[in-house]
């Protein structure tokens with residue numbers, strides 16, 4: 001066995017997509033003496049969800065358009081009341097200063113003639129969408145700041161597990177090099193997890209393993225690492241499910257086209273939802289329309305003026321998911337003449353879009369001392385890109401403070417030896433299963449047993465299948481370092497699948513529209529279930545769920561407002577009237 | 578491990594005449610988030626090694642000579 005590579009830093013940031021670079025920069029700004037390492041599975045220059053830029057900020061709280069209080073109320077309602085308003089408020093208050101800082105750094109947002117931010121209404125109640133038609137350079141801007149602040153960067157390292165010291169404080173992480181399979185040990189006083197969504201959980205309808213909505217580099221690594229470190233996770237049963245361009249499986253995108261006059265329609269060309277903002281309630285209406293005989297569902301644009309459509313194409317075909325245009329061309333779809341066929345995505349875990357994630361407070365602290373989480377994997381509902389930046393900042397600053405008071409923790413040699421053996425095992429086998437075979441089967445089972453509407457018996461069967469696949473992990477063969485990375489990702493996906501099933505079974509009611517629609521518990525039950533469902537690894541090593549009370553609200557939500565997101569459906573007699 | 582040849586259509590194609598990997602360029606290999614590209618040891622040109630593409634386009638966008646073209650993977654087309 002060759003010597004392990006090892007390095008000691010103060011702050012280790014895992015994941016260099018959106019939240020990660022911000023966390024690293026802010027830790028360095030808070031205390032330039034600290035050694036801050038940004039560890040990235042891909043390459044920081046082009047990694048993560050925003051690799052090709054973004055169409056816009058989905059949740060900008062800009063003075064004159066919205067207040068933090070309004071935003072907290074809207075997301076409380078959109079998430080059916082199950083929120084920690086303190087975390088939403090920390091986001092909302094930091095939202096505008098973050099936009100201004102990104103603007104100073106060179107990120108381009110849409111402005112009107114007077115130079116004010118041109119915020120648009122897409123949500124059910126308030127106005128929060130700030131387009132960034134020229135947002136493709138965002139990763140370049142972040143990279144420049146990383147360099148400027150002297151953040152150390154290691155690309156092509158896949159973190160696999162977190163280490164703790166004997167007192168239960170975070171002490172570092174293990175990683176493998178995806179090009180050489182070298183095993184690395186990083187010792188750190190604090191670790192910030194920024195590894196994004198669990199984007200490779202369900203199998204896309206196309207059957208292509210990497211044709212996911214999320215950037216498939218994000219396999220749920222951080223969810224699994226936080227779980228094994230003993231951290232609490234929350235809202236895992238509140239799945240991510242999105243309305244997407246069928247087969248292409250990317251956003252179509254109603255947030256861009258809505259303000260121009262585009263909308264979601266059924267096969268008769270009728271509008272059936274009042275609001276295109278993605279929520280579980282909206283997805284349930286989408287599902288009902290598909291199942292109710294008036295489907296499929298389309299994004300309707302053909303009524304718009306030619307110059308408007310050209311503007312839309314300039315945004316949608318150059319930003320975020322720029323291959324959209326290529327896909328439409330291949331099918332002969334022209335926005336001028338055809339509506340875009342849409343479909344329901346595979347399931348995922350992502351608090352950026354819904355609510356499933358590692359439990360954090362308003363400083364991005366998890367329940368493990370020294371461990372932070374920010375971005376899609378941290379439970380701050382509907383947090384999106386700006387939420388990743390804001391929580392990256394909060395985590396970086398708090399981690400810098402925490403480090404000042406801490407001595408480095410000791411990692412037990414036995415823990416390192418065991419982890420090295422676990423992650424490298426697939427390389428030493430010559431007979432067995434290939435990583436992509438096991439992944440395909442696992443994700444097909446996720447579709448078969450966990451895709452809503454959820455059914456108790458099916459989820460129980462799913463758990464039985466997942467247990468069999470857990471045994472198959474011991475037979476996976478990796479022929480090279482790349483396959484070793486994939487093999488380790490399969491184990492992350494499996495952990496996420498089990499969490500998704502157990503948290504869903506635990507909450508015996510329906511909530512969040514389609515995200516947690518249980519056929520055998522179809523009603524919402526606030527008496528028993530107005531609580532967070534938490535999940536963690538118990539003392540005995542088994543997965544355990546429990547209830548956590550919802551913190552008293554700091555912003556009141558009126559009786560009538562509370563159900564606003566349950567009234568999204570447009571009834572045709574109303575249209576006629 | 579038992580193996581079989583599988584033929585199929587791959588989404589990423591590289592124009593070998595335009596690719597300057599033999600002059601030291603590795604940009605597409607560096608930027609790909611899924612790490613599916615490689616400089617082929619025999620030809621000295623960039624190739625797609627793993628059929629695991631997110632059709633996200635950094636490789637095509639950042640290639641200095643316009644040698645790369647990404648198609649939508651066949652299963653999605």
Ligand SMILES: Cc1cc2nc3c(=O)[nH]c(=O)nc-3n(C[C@H](O)[C@H](O)[C@H](O)COP(=O)(O)OP(=O)(O)OC[C@H]3O[C@@H](n4cnc5c(N)ncnc54)[C@H](O)[C@@H]3O)c2cc1C
Nearest residue numbers: 015017018019041047048049058159196352375376384385
């Ligand atoms: C197609 C699409 C469109 C979107 N559109 C919008 C929009 O218009 N507006 C908006 O506000 N939001 C949008 N979002 C959401 C927004 O992009 C995300 O919420 C945000 O970027 C998440 O940031 P993150 O840092 O959590 O994850 P990411 O930016 O994805 O970063 C995660 C990083 O972790 C790395 N990583 C993963 N595992 C490991 C590991 N084991 N070791 C080391 N590194 C690892 C990955 O390579 C990646 O770089 C969109 C998302 C997608 C996918």
Ligand code: SF4
Nearest residue numbers: 596597598602605640
């Ligand atoms: S970026 Fe272009 S020129 Fe450079 S190695 Fe890749 S294909 Fe060749």
Ligand code: SF4
Nearest residue numbers: 609630631633634636
């Ligand atoms: S399109 Fe994206 S995933 Fe595919 S090869 Fe290029 S950079 Fe890699």
